[in-house]
Amino acid sequence: MGVKLEVFRMTLYLTFPVAMFWVANQAEWFEDYVVQRKRELWPPEREGQLEEFKERLRKRREEKLLGAAQQSS
Structure with a gap:
């Protein structure tokens, strides 16, 4: 039975x-x-929801860069 098992x-x-x-x-x-x-x-998602999100990210990035540029001046 060993081999069969x-x-x-x-x-x-x-x-x-x-x-x-x-x-x-x-x-x-x-x-x-x-x-x-x-x-x-x-x-x-809604069609425009992705575009709104991209726009918010772009604005946030621009604000960061503007703040960094003003601090270094």
Whole structure:
């Protein structure tokens, strides 16, 4: 029984990770479950929201540079 048990265990050890890898890499499954769940948790942002954020960052950077230039003068 020892050899048969070892063959069974080796088959199980090799089959399980390969099967999980195959299941996890199915494009249809990924689209149906993962992407859909992500969109539920974090809905797409408004169109102008990204532009507003970039503008705020630009203004903040300009203010920092202006403050640094005034201190060095």
